Amino acid sequence: RLSPGPALLFVKTSQGKEEGRRFYACSACRDRKDCNFFQWEDEKVSETRLAAREEYNRNHQPSFTHRQNVDRYKNFVLLPLSKRRFCQECQQLLLPAEWEKHSDHQFLCDISTAQLKSPSQLLYPLENKKTNAQYLFAGRSCQFLLNLLIDLGFRRVLSVGTPRLHEMIQSKASQEDLSVRSLLLDIDFRYSQFYTEDEFCHYNMFNHHFFGGEAARETCKKFLHEENDERVIMVTDPPFGGLVEALASSFKKLMAMWKETEKEEMPMFWIFPYFFESRILDFFPSFSMMDYQVDYDNHALYKHGKTGRRQSPVRIFTNLAPSMIVLPEEEGHRFCSVCQRYVSSGNQHCEICNSCTSKDGRRWKHCVLCKKCVKPSWFHCNNCNCCTLQKHSCEKTDVGCFVCGKAGHKRSACPRLSRTRTRKGDLLRHDPADGSVFPFQDN
Ligand SMILES: C[S@@+](CC[C@H](N)C(=O)[O-])C[C@H]1O[C@@H](n2cnc3c(N)ncnc32)[C@H](O)[C@@H]1O
Ligand SMILES: [Zn+2]
Ligand SMILES: [Zn+2]
Ligand SMILES: [Zn+2]
Ligand SMILES: [Zn+2]
Ligand SMILES: [Zn+2]
Structure with a gap:
């Protein structure tokens, strides 16, 4: 693997201990199976290990540089359809001279111009479960996002980890006279085969690292510098397993590249699950x-079925005035004049909270004892003195753990669940079925 730039510093805490031992780990892969980079902060690294690491990095460089890929693309489009092949194993466009080398690989033939313009359909989605599951927007959502930002008057989009939005903008820009431009920043280097250095920068959003160095940084800066009143917005859809703190720090650096003044913030859409709301607001009030x-498209759980829709937990966070974000009425959204924003059909305005309180689209109910609205599936437990799931282990009684049934620990300490504690102490739970990550309290 290509080195993703500087590693991040983490803290390993063992049960009950406040102070943990600090270590460095790869910022792009938090699953040790995918990238074994690990080093204690106070550890001395031997010469042999350093040499081995360098050797590993040398052998894991991509076969072509971005520049070489741009030249290859130019040659590729000159080929007749019958000579345009794409190796599925190497995830690479092939020039005729290279066919031999890939002769026992599976490949696609007759790669059309339309296919070249939709690389997110051609490339298979990366599936590193914990950190980099490449969940691609369904057409409905991608079109909605694009129309929304055009209606809001934006003509430049910094697409950070949104290759499908980027490609929709690219094809729209070439079709219609409406000129919207996009620059894609993504860690997936396969995209360098389809875009020039002005359209794609190889970037790590966990540590704000531009692999292309100063030149790439300049490209990004120039793109963000508004000319002829072309307004810029940043749209990002990070992997959900990502650390909010690391992401926020990178996004602030991107914002700073847009304007050096601290007063104004670059307009932004951050697409992320609703249960990260308080974490995002911590960093972006x-x-x-x-x-x-x-x-x-490729996330069975997060699909918004036609009827009896399955709910998607993923939302848009923005620093634009909520009243400007018009949500489609044909999907049941309505405008709440008190809250001054569009809300989903199930979201009722609570007179006591004086707000439309539902977070998940279902109608929430107000609890007078908790003095707030709660999920419909919750009830008020007098033992715990708060609203919670019907099935729960009361904090006060000494029944066993709700997860494994054994006495002696609460479910939050149950060894049966695979858990991760982030640096800020958020307790996360991995769903082994699909690798997604949820806050522990969520249900
Ligand atoms: C959840 S997917 C979002 C894709 C988006 N919904 C779309 O259809 O355009 C996350 C995206 O972020 C990219 N990504 C993952 N880790 C990254 C990192 N550390 N730095 C930059 N991009 C990253 C992935 O390659 C992927 O394109
Ligand atoms: Zn191949
Ligand atoms: Zn309301
Ligand atoms: Zn309420
Ligand atoms: Zn309650
Ligand atoms: Zn209880």
Whole structure:
């Protein structure tokens, strides 16, 4: 693997201990199976290990540089259809001279111009379960996002980890006279085969690292510098397993590249699950969460079915005025004049909270004892003195753990669940079925 830039510093805490031992790990892969980079902060690394690491990095460089890929693309499009092949194993466009080398690989033939313009359909989605599951927007959501930002008057889009939005903008720009431009920043280097250095930068959003160095950084900066009143917006859809703190720090650096002044913030859409709302607001107090449910093509759980719809937990967070974000009425959204924003059909305005309180699209109910609205599936437990799931282990009684039934620990300490504690102490739960990550309290 290509080195993803500087590693991040983490803290390993063992049960009950406040102070943990600090270590460095890869910022792009948090699953040790995918990238074994690991080093204690206070550890001395031997010469042999350093040499081995360098050797590993040398052998894991991509076969072509971005520049070489751009030249290859130019030659590729000159080929007749019958000579345009794409190796599925190497995920690479092939020039005729290279066929031999890939003769026992599976490949696609007759790669059309339309296919070259939709690389996210041609490339298979990366499936690193914990950190980099490439969930691609469903057509409905991608079109909605694009129309929304055009209606809001934006003509330049910094697409950070949104290859499908980027490609929709690229094809729209070439079809219609409406000129919207996009620059894609993504860690997936396969995209360098389809875009020039002005359209794609190889970038790590966990540590704000431009693999292309100063030149790439300049490209990004120039793109963000508004000319002829072309307004810029940043749209990002990071992997959900990502650390909010690391992401926020990178996004602030991107914002700073847009304007050096701290007063104004670059307009932004951050697409992320609703249960990260408080974490995002910790870092960006000016943001609000929209009710729109973002759908994905290749995520069975997050699909917004036609009827009896399955709910998607993914939302748009933005620093634009919520009243400007018009959500589709044909999907049941309505405008709440008190809250001054569009809300989903199930989201009722609570007179006591004086707000449309549902986070997940279902109608929430107000609890007078908790003095707030709660999920419909919750009830008020007098033992715990708060609203919670019907099935729960009361904090006060000494029944066994809700997960494994054994006495002696609460479910939050149950060894049966695979858990991760982030640096800020958020307790996350991995869903082994699909690798997604949820806050522990969520249900
Ligand atoms: C959840 S997918 C979002 C894709 C988006 N919904 C679309 O259809 O355009 C996450 C995207 O972020 C990219 N990504 C993952 N880790 C990254 C990192 N550390 N830095 C930059 N991009 C990353 C992935 O390659 C992928 O394109
Ligand atoms: Zn091959
Ligand atoms: Zn309301
Ligand atoms: Zn309420
Ligand atoms: Zn309650
Ligand atoms: Zn209880």
